[in-house]
Amino acid sequence: MKKNVQYYLELPYNIVIRKIDDESGQYYYAHVLELDGCQSHGDTPEEAYENLMEAMEGYIEVKLENGDPIPEPAGDEKYSGRFIVRLPKTLHKRLTLEAAEEGVSLNQYVVYKLSK
Structure with a gap:
């Protein structure tokens, strides 16, 4: 089976969205744990997620074009x-x-201490 962009976008990647409050203001930072460097941000968690999905699509397209391996979840x-x-x-x-x-x-x- 040939793996295309859609194949990878439908996989259950682990996505982290964090609220950031720093010198540039308050925003949400999102990244895909398995895809090194695949990240984005937004003013809301929803916007950060949407922007990350766009970034992820571009990330995967470039990897496929260059024949680079793409880690799966x-x-x-x-x-x-x-x-x-x-x-x-x-x-x-x-x-x-x-x-x-x-x-x-x-x-x-x-386990209790680690789960806090």
Whole structure:
């Protein structure tokens, strides 16, 4: 199957839209996580999204014209829900004590802390 612009636009890419308030004013910044450099902005989240869709179309067209690879969205099957983290002994101790204080396992406590 030949993959064209429409094929890629219909894929469930991960899009992030953030409110920005800096020296140039207040606006919304949007980008596609899997497509490095594919970004846009707008005065509202909706405008940022619409502008991003236009940018994404142009981004994909250029990649296809140049024969460059286009990453597809990462599927959920790629994630097991498990990863290993190394941390200082003092932090390990502190987290273990805090988890005990809350009456939960260290794993549950770390998930809680990360999800905040």
